Each structure stands twice: as structure tokens, then as C-alpha cells.
Amino acid sequence: MADITPSLLALQLMTGIALGAVYALLALGLSLIFGMLTVVNFAHGAFFMVGAFLGVYFLGLTGSFWFSLLLTPLAVGAVGLVAERFLVRPLYGRGIDYPLLLTFGLSYVMIEAMRVAFGIEGVATSTPAELRGAVNLGFGFFPLYRLFLIGATAVVVLGLWLFIEKTRFGLIIRAGSRDPEIVRVLGIDISKVWLLVFGLGTAIAGLSGVLAAPTRAVNPEMGISVLAESFVVTVVGGMGSLPGAVVAGLLVGIVFSMTSLFAPDLAELSIFVLMALVLLIKPQGFFGKAGLMS
Amino acid sequence: MDISRTLNLIARHRVGAVIACLLVFPLVMPYEALAINILIFGLYAVGFNLLFGYTGMLSFGHAAFLGVGSYLCGIAIVSGGWPWWAAIAAGVAASAAVGVVIGYLAIRTRGIYFSMVTLALGQIVYYAFYKAERWTGGENGLRGIRVETIQLLGWQLNFVDPLTKYYVILAFVAAALWLVSRILNSPFGAVIEAIRENEKRTAACGYDVARAKLLVFVLSAAICGLAGALRALHLSIVPIDSLHYLQSGQAVMMCLLGGMGSFFGPFIGAAVFLYLEDVATSFTSHWMAVVGLIFMVFVLFFPRGIWGSLMHGLKRHGLGKEAAS
Amino acid sequence: MSSGTPILEVENVTQRFGNFVALNQVSVAFQPGKLTAIIGPNGAGKSTFFNVLSGAFAPTSGRVRFQGRDITGLAQHEFARIGIAKSFQITNVFKQLSAHENVRVAAQMREARFELLRPRASLRSLIDKADHLLERVGLAALRDKTAADLAHGQQRALEIAMALASDPVLLLMDEPTAGMSPEETTVMMGLISALAAERTLVLVEHKMKLVMGLCERLIVLHHGEFLAEGTPDEIRNNAHVRRVYLGEG
Numbered sequence: 001m002a003d004i005t006p007s008l009l010a011l012q013l014m015t016g017i018a019l020g021a022v023y024a025l026l027a028l029g030l031s032l033i034f035g036m037l038t039v040v041n042f043a044h045g046a047f048f049m050v051g052a053f054l055g056v057y058f059l060g061l062t063g064s065f066w067f068s069l070l071l072t073p074l075a076v077g078a079v080g081l082v083a084e085r086f087l088v089r090p091l092y093g094r095g096i097d098y099p100l101l102l103t104f105g106l107s108y109v110m111i112e113a114m115r116v117a118f119g120i121e122g123v124a125t126s127t128p129a130e131l132r133g134a135v136n137l138g139f140g141f142f143p144l145y146r147l148f149l150i151g152a153t154a155v156v157v158l159g160l161w162l163f164i165e166k167t168r169f170g171l172i173i174r175a176g177s178r179d180p181e182i183v184r185v186l187g188i189d190i191s192k193v194w195l196l197v198f199g200l201g202t203a204i205a206g207l208s209g210v211l212a213a214p215t216r217a218v219n220p221e222m223g224i225s226v227l228a229e230s231f232v233v234t235v236v237g238g239m240g241s242l243p244g245a246v247v248a249g250l251l252v253g254i255v256f257s258m259t260s261l262f263a264p265d266l267a268e269l270s271i272f273v274l275m276a277l278v279l280l281i282k283p284q285g286f287f288g289k290a291g292l293m294s
Numbered sequence: 295m296d297i298s299r300t301l302n303l304i305a306r307h308r309v310g311a312v313i314a315c316l317l318v319f320p321l322v323m324p325y326e327a328l329a330i331n332i333l334i335f336g337l338y339a340v341g342f343n344l345l346f347g348y349t350g351m352l353s354f355g356h357a358a359f360l361g362v363g364s365y366l367c368g369i370a371i372v373s374g375g376w377p378w379w380a381a382i383a384a385g386v387a388a389s390a391a392v393g394v395v396i397g398y399l400a401i402r403t404r405g406i407y408f409s410m411v412t413l414a415l416g417q418i419v420y421y422a423f424y425k426a427e428r429w430t431g432g433e434n435g436l437r438g439i440r441v442e443t444i445q446l447l448g449w450q451l452n453f454v455d456p457l458t459k460y461y462v463i464l465a466f467v468a469a470a471l472w473l474v475s476r477i478l479n480s481p482f483g484a485v486i487e488a489i490r491e492n493e494k495r496t497a498a499c500g501y502d503v504a505r506a507k508l509l510v511f512v513l514s515a516a517i518c519g520l521a522g523a524l525r526a527l528h529l530s531i532v533p534i535d536s537l538h539y540l541q542s543g544q545a546v547m548m549c550l551l552g553g554m555g556s557f558f559g560p561f562i563g564a565a566v567f568l569y570l571e572d573v574a575t576s577f578t579s580h581w582m583a584v585v586g587l588i589f590m591v592f593v594l595f596f597p598r599g600i601w602g603s604l605m606h607g608l609k610r611h612g613l614g615k616e617a618a619s
Numbered sequence: 620m621s622s623g624t625p626i627l628e629v630e631n632v633t634q635r636f637g638n639f640v641a642l643n644q645v646s647v648a649f650q651p652g653k654l655t656a657i658i659g660p661n662g663a664g665k666s667t668f669f670n671v672l673s674g675a676f677a678p679t680s681g682r683v684r685f686q687g688r689d690i691t692g693l694a695q696h697e698f699a700r701i702g703i704a705k706s707f708q709i710t711n712v713f714k715q716l717s718a719h720e721n722v723r724v725a726a727q728m729r730e731a732r733f734e735l736l737r738p739r740a741s742l743r744s745l746i747d748k749a750d751h752l753l754e755r756v757g758l759a760a761l762r763d764k765t766a767a768d769l770a771h772g773q774q775r776a777l778e779i780a781m782a783l784a785s786d787p788v789l790l791l792m793d794e795p796t797a798g799m800s801p802e803e804t805t806v807m808m809g810l811i812s813a814l815a816a817e818r819t820l821v822l823v824e825h826k827m828k829l830v831m832g833l834c835e836r837l838i839v840l841h842h843g844e845f846l847a848e849g850t851p852d853e854i855r856n857n858a859h860v861r862r863v864y865l866g867e868g
Binding site: 480485487491492495496498499506509 | 696698700720723732735736
Binding site: 034038039040087090091094096097098100101102104105106107108109111112113115116224227228231232234235239265266268269272273275276279280283 | 352399400402403405406407409410411413414415417418421422425539540543546547550580582583585586587589590593594597
């Protein structure tokens, strides 16, 4: 039996935070889309997966991790824009289930598309050269890349917060998520807003994919379980809540990571059990609005 | 018009109509295994449709019930040595029990949120069965569910013969269909349709909506559990993917394809889906993309599904009003 | 001036939505057998008050009593069962069901809620009851029409039929004549008068003319607070009320 020392715990906690960072970004994108469009994007895991593939692809193409980090979310967001404009938009006003159903079908096509483009085995990934190695955190050595992951996520979250709180478009997002009618009455084309928010949400999913790629196996099926995991995060944090997405993302990552240390077989199960508990005690999630439930 | 009278006749005797079609079905299908698959997944879709099409609750976790039905039936036979009919009962009972738990938790949420939550709760069952290797075989699934001869109503039947297998399974499916039809025609059937139409209004009328939802959820789970148990007997194995949410998605697709909220729709959807899959996979390996595209096309342009669009078209010409439901 | 136990009363009811106070310490008693209207200028809190009375949600604080029994926080579906029925301000029927089925389902609550195996067509008493109620509100000829295809006034009449289906002793109606033509309004007024003779009715209305001629008691709300109560004549001559209404232009 390995000794569980405080350092080991601290390192495992850091691993959990790195994992949680990816979850937080995923949940942010999901909540953004839901809060504004009232659409649950069942293709969110697929966008994450496409982001991972394109990240590796652009890295190979440009030789620069930083370029791929910039290009990938733009490319994925572009796919999101097209999807919203031609596939999701026709369904507004039809019934809340329809966009969900559509994105589910879309995920199938996206998965198969990546199989055709990159092969069914997936692609090999490696940590970018600049970010290899480990950093001494005092209580142990921690991979530099994961530290970067946490930092990058923090920057993105901060940027998103500034964007939503301080810009005019962000104001529209805040107003529109509470009452789409108001936005329309003010003469703003709500369909353009929805288009951009969907693009933004999927771009963030793509970003989380390219950031996560060096830390896991990149294959066409990688988004399938990720979708379920991002649902867990949004239930725990509260659907439509951006602070909730971040807090719950980190929490879920930590729960997974710590459970892996003590009972590795139960790690995947543990986060779903967490969700079940939240459903029992506070079904709207930690930061969710009670009106959404009951 | 003759068409109208025929359609109304079919609608009034819908269970009989479906059974009549299913009786001759094996003669129409290229091979019995496909016909059996359609029976099983048709029942799966019918069970799911009770919740989705009639009550308006989109669950993405119904694979849990198909899978639990399969696994518990299989485990009862392999580990418990139970007779086949008791194993089926075990599968149905277990699915209903899981239905109570998942239903209770999921019904605390509404609308789209419900779909997310059911997906995630279904995954709990998936991971739990994946890890419980000793009982379930883990990644490799449960194997060795051998049922060779069965005693049914005094007859000794050779279950290995595909045609016999088909008709035995049909007997169960027919019984389940009869039950579903009774439920839909009952006072409770009216309540769940009211919930689909307007939940708030239903509560204002004095109905305990949460209780009604839980009841239909459990009924739906039990029917899907029966489909699962029958599947275990048919395949002699239970693949772990039976529990994965993609299997849940398949039920959704079949129902939409065929026509949700109608009695004939789910079976038609299952038949078309599985037949298409059988045909398509023989000359392309990209079946997933084909399914996704077809599904998106239906969501966008034919949300009523095959049967629903057909009935809608006929209704516009003043025919077959009853058959539409 | 009360004659025995009020059929419905609220005591110090306050309703807060976040920082906004919609109702502030409102105490009102409704007498059985009377036709009472809740009136007040826009923003008076009438709709919120109606929601509290009809059980849409529990008040932030305060108590609600029905026939002497405390029903604060009672679940929505219990209201119809104990004898309080309501009709909504924005028509809220089962759009894809026929008019007859709308009423039949409402009536079914009293008899066979969760029965699984009996065909509904065999419950003749419910079918007859639904037909009778449809006739009462003047919709007998439209029994098989889909509710969504009914005219606005007909849908409102359908709502009334559905509310009556649960045999309520207290009927709450939120702006029953909203969006109706003058002819439809007259028909509705007749129906309300007839109903008032047999059970307790409480209306929320903002059409003063209607209310003055029809109701026995008026309760005036203003800015979420209780302002005045009395007969139409008393209210007409009430200085506070006149100031509030005339002041609003």
C-alpha cells in the first residue's frame, strides 16, 4: 500500500484542478448556450473532440502550439456558427426538445467526419516542447503543462467575465438570458446574438479540446463520455450559471482526482454520484435559479 | 371513403393490427434475426414512447432499463440457475426498481434539464455494471445465457430455432402491447397526455403531476426492461454498450423516425431504423453519419415521423382521424 | 361586518420577488356566497395576489386559510381537490385536445385519477358531466372541436367549464373577460351572475364598469397594499380610492 502523504494529496489536488479546468471551460460553453438560447447542446462533446483533433492538426501544420491554440477555437467556433445558422435556427419556436435532438444527430455526423478525416484510431499527441517538464511546487513536482492548463483557463475565465460584465455585447447576453423579449424590443436582432453566442460557446468547447489534447488520448469517441461529464458539472453548478460552471467544474475535477487516489475503480462513478446527491438536496444546483426546477 | 373506414377500423383494433402484421413479419424479412431484433427494439421504442411521445418527457437514460432488464435476466440464468420465465420477471422487476430511483431523482427537474439528468443517471448504471465484473463480465459483457428448450403452456419448444424464438418473443411483445394500449386508453392515459399538453393546467385541475410522472416513468422502465430481458435470451449475451446513453439515443431516434405520440409510430420507427442499418452497413462503414444525417433531416423537416406525417397528410384530406393517435 | 367564517382569508401576506415587494402585509377575508372582485390600478399587485390565493406559490410570509383551515404552502394540485378552482388570465387549456376532452379530463380528477386498465370511454358519468358543463357555458355544439381552433371567447368559456368540473365551492377567476369582444363579455357576465348564485366567486378585474354593476363586494389594492373594502357604492364614494384612480388619470 502506497503511503498517502500530504504532498501526494496536494499533488493529486492539483491534478484535480487541472482536470477541473477543462470541465469548467466545457461547462461554461454549455451554460452560455443554454442561458441565452435555452438549447442544450448535445454536440458539445463532439465540438470538444473536434477541437482536440484540430489542435493536433494545426500544430502539425504550423509547428507552433500557440498558433494552434489561437486557430482552433476560431475554426471550431466557425463550425458552430454554421450549425446554428442552418441547423438550429429553423427549430426555434418549435418546442424545447428539437434543438437538443438536432445537436444529438449532429454529434453523430461530427464523430464520423473525424473518423473519415483522421482515421478511427485517432491521432498521437505530445506535450508542446515549450511546456514540457515539471515544476517544483514545494510539495512536489507537477507537470508544467498542467500548470499552464490551469493558468490558461483562469485567463479565459477572466476574459470571459470581463467580456460579459464590461462590454455592450456582454450586457446583451446578460439581459437576453433573463428575458429575450427585452432585447428584441430594444431593436437588437436577437437571432444575431444567438448566432454569436452559439459560436462563442462552441469555440470555448473547442478551446478546451485543444488544451486537453496533450493530456489524453485523442480519438473520435473521446467526446462521448465528456458530454456526460459536462452535464454532471452543469447540474452540480446550476444550468445557465457561469460562476456555477467554474466552481462545479473545479469541484468535479477534484472529486474525480481524489477518488482516483483512494478508490480508482470508483472514480468515474463518484462524479455521477455527486450529481445524484446534488439532485436530492438542491436540484437547481449550487448557483442555479430555483425557478428552473419544479 | 373506404380508406377512412379502414383506417378507423385499424385504429380501434390497433393491438390486433400490429400483432397481425407481426405474425407474418418473419416471412417478409430477409432473415429471422432481423425480425427478432425489430420485435425487441420495437418494444423498447414503445416503452420509451410512453414517456416521450405521450407524456412529453425526453429521457436520454432509457438504455439503463433495457440494459438492466438484459443483465438481471442473464445473471438470474447464469449465476442463479433460474428458469427462463422467472429470469424475465427478474429483469422486468429490476428495471422497474431502477426506474423508481432514477425517476424520483430526475423528475425533480423539468424540461430540457430532465434530458441531461436522465443521461447522467443512466451513466451511473453503465459504470456500475462495467465495474461489477464478477457479476456482469465488465467490458466483455455477460456471456453464456443459454436457453435451449422452453416449456410454455404445456408445449416443449425449441428456442434455438429462430422461427420458434420469434413467435415466443412475439407472445411477450403482444402481451406488452395490449397492456400499453389499455394504459393509453385508460383515465391515467388521459392524465399523461394532459401533462404533455400543459403541465400547469393539469396541476390546476387537481392532479399530482409529479406522482403521475413517476408512475408513467416506472411503467416505461418496466416495458423497456422486458425488451431487455427478451434481448438477453435472444442474443445469449449482454453487451456492456446496452447500458450506454448512445443506446438511449437509439430509442429517441426510432420514436422520432416512426412518429412519437402514436401507437404505431415506435414500431415503424424501429423497423425502418434496423432495416436501414442492416442494408447500409453492408456497403458503408459510415453508418453513424448516415443515421445522424437522416435523424437531422427528420428533426428539421419531418418531426411527425413516418406514421405521423402520413396521418397528418391524410387528415388534411379528411381521412383517418382516429388512426392518428 | 363578517357573517360567520370567511370562506377564504389571508393574514399579513407579503410577497417578495428578490428585492421587489409585490404584496405588503395584506389581510383580507372573503365571505362565502358573495361575488367579490379584487380591483386596483395597474401594478397594484392583483395578479400576484391572485396567484397566492389560488396556490400558484406560497407567500413569502403570512398565512392563507380556507374554510378555517390553514392552507399556506399547500401544493397546487391540492387546491382543486379541496374545492378551490381557478381560471387563468392567459387562456390555459389543453390545446390539442377536443373541448369535450378538456372538460372530461378536468372532471376525471374527482373519480378515476390513476386507473390504468379501464377504458375512459366506459366512465359514462364523466362523459355526461363534461357534456352538461359544455352546455352550461354554451359550447355544446363545439364539443369535438380542437381547443386550439376555438375562438378566444370560446376558449375562456372552456376554461370556466374546466374549473367547474372539479365541483368547487370557491371559484377564482383572473380577468375572465380579458381580450373579449363586447358580445362575448356580455355572455360571460351572464354566466358569472348565474354561477355567483350557486357558489362563491372571487374575480380579479380591472374593468371598473363590469365590476360595479355585478359584484357585491370590492377589495381595492394599491401598490401591493390593501387600500379599501366595501360595497360598490362605498368604494365609489371612498376618497382614498377616488384619489388613487383619478390620480392615475
